[in-house]
Amino acid sequence: MKRIGVLGAAVTLAVPLMGGISFLAVPAYAVTCQPGTSAPSDSFPGTVVTADNFESGSLSGYQVQTNGTGTVSVSSAQAHDGACSVYVHATTDSTSLANFSTKLPSGTEEVYADGWFDITQAGASGWDVPYFRFFSGTTRFVDLYRSDDNNQLWLRVLAPDGSYGSTLVHSAVALNSWHHVAMHVIPNGATTTVEVWFDDDLAYSSSQVNTTATSVTSVMNGAEHYSQMEDTYIDDLIVKSVAASVPAAPVASFTASPTSGTAPLSVAFHDTSTGSPTSWSWDFGDGSAPSTAQSPAHTYSAAGTYTVTLTASNAGGSAKSTATVTVTAATLAQQMDAKATQWGLGAATSAVTAIRNGGYYRNYQYGAIISAPSKSLFVSHGAIRGEWAALGFENGVMGYPSTDEVGGLRSGGVYQNYDGGAIIWSPASGAHESLGAIRSVWAQLGFESGVLAYPTTEVVTGLVNGGSYQNYQGGAIVSSPAAGTHGSYGPIRTEWQATGFERGVLGYPSTGVVTGLVNGGSYQNYQGGAIVSSPAAGTHESVGAIRTEWQATGFERGVLGYPSTEVVTGLVNGGSYQNYQGGAIVSSPAAGTHESYGPIRAAWQSTGFERGYLGYPTSEVYTVPGGTAQNYQGGKITDINGQITITHP
Secondary structure, eight states: OOOOOOOTTOOOOOOOOOTEEEEEEEOOOOOOOOOTTTOOOOOOOOOOEEEOOTTSOOOOTTTEEEEEEEEEEESSSSSSSOEEEEEEEEESTTTOEEEEEEOTTTTTTEEEEEEEEEEOOOOOBOOOOEEEEEETTTTEEEEEOTTTTTTEEEEEOOTSSEEEEEEESSSSOOSOOOOEEEEEEOGGGGGGGEEEETTTTEEEEEEEEOOOOOOOOEEEEEEEEETTOOOEEEEEEEEEEEEEOOOOOOOOOOOEEEEEEEEEEEEEEEEOBOOOEEEEEEEEESSSBBBOOOOOOEEEOOOOEEEEEEEETTTTTTEEEEEEEEEEOOOOHHHHHHHHHHHHSSSBOOEEEEEEGEEEEETTTTTTEEEEEOOOOEOOOHHHHHHHTTTTTTGSTOBBBOOOOOOOOOGGGGGEETTTTTEEEEEETTEEEEHHHHHHHHHTTTTGTTOOBBSSOOOOOOOOOEEEEEETTTEEEEETTTTTEEEHHHHHHHHHHEEEEGGTTTTSSSSSOOOOOOGGGGEEETTTTTEEEETTTTEEEEEEHHHHHHHHHHHSSSSSOOOOOOOOOOOOGGGEEEETTTEEEEETTTTTEEEEHHHHHHHHHHTGGGGGGEEEEEEBOEEETEEEEEEETTTEEEETEEEEEEEOO
């Protein structure tokens, strides 16, 4: 064994690849042994894997590795008892290798290795001679060796970081003499147990050895590496395996309370199994998911006879126990009373009473329980019940409830769904209906978490042309047969109000509010035009011929930008205008509707706008050689290379 460190130093062992090694069941050599001699024994616990005095003259049953000048053989040259022992011989040749291993059975949790050793030739300089080596797969994690430097006995351990550390366990060990060596190893990572006996004295014992291994698969004797010179005789070798103990399977049993009653029936199950079960699986017999709790509770919601099965398990196996739970159907009154108790409605104040389409109700001190035609039960109480009553209970537009009240909404709100919509309540807004197309738009806008928040009125009908609306904390939703249903909120709604809502020039909204325009702008279309808003220019109507002209200029992306005033009427000869960030649009019955901007507009202003001698514009601004021009009722304004010329006949 190549020396890899001194006492207390953690180092890395480079294990060479063993190409060309032969794995041999070596036949007996022509030696004189004593076949039939009783196998050796010791007092260590476990199942014997091997107990061999080698008097059979054979190494069958071992995994023998030899290469080059290395040999592993049965020899009669030396023996501790009887006539024969194993002779392991390796030289300093670069291909010399000699060892044999005892394979451990699967499931081995700890191992005892016991044998007699006579090292007659120390290793070459820089190499040590091993006694026992313990492997997990192909990784050696613990071994015991005689140092060639000081002839002492050392224990070496592979740490989790891949380094090896050695601990002195005995003083100098003489060559050419038999020594009794035994080891006990329980691999368990950082709490591995290692014990070493040397010549029947306990030389080392610890249950806190920090190794990489959690399993042990084989024990090796001899030289693991090439050129690891040694001459060692080994006799009376005993290896024992200790497997994990397997407990007896548990005996399953349990109690159930109650074992009968009306639905819904809650049953508590208590495990009384013996034999130390470690896991439990409960099949409640009603098709529900099984439980792995030791003592679960389960509620049966429907009538029936159910077979409950407990499977209790441990490493030794599993066992089952069964019991029967009988559930009878509760009367409708019992079911209603149970739900009323859950909701704190107090005592019943009426009998169970039949209503439309197979439904039922029962009144209580603080509300009612409703049985819908679907046979589902729903609570009805408080402000939401008051609103439902105002709408005609189940005979009204809402029909029957389809959920219980659901809380946890924004600002303490609560809702209850119905066949025809919902009723929404909040402390600030009260309880109001939510139904139809208006409810659908409210949903699109995020219900109470959106821009509109909670409704503050019922749906109001009777508007012009069959329209309706519902107000909300943040605005309104407006509906009409011709224009559809749309949200109305913010500055755009304020402007629409200023125009007369649906009775004004714009009529009903025909789209929702559209955002994402240039410079943070937004708009909403209406039957009669639009309302356009921007942070810089404000919020203004856009209607009629002026809107058509603005569209021709490219709306807010054109030369005029956003409107900055409403449409102003009352000009001379029936004219009107609307100002924009970049100019204006001017309209008159005689001259039409045209843009007005830039130096030409400034020149027109100097003449007195439409009251001056030029009158109204009769064309757009158009291109001429070197500049632009615009025609007017009374002449023309030309801008050539910045030079303004006003032509007036």
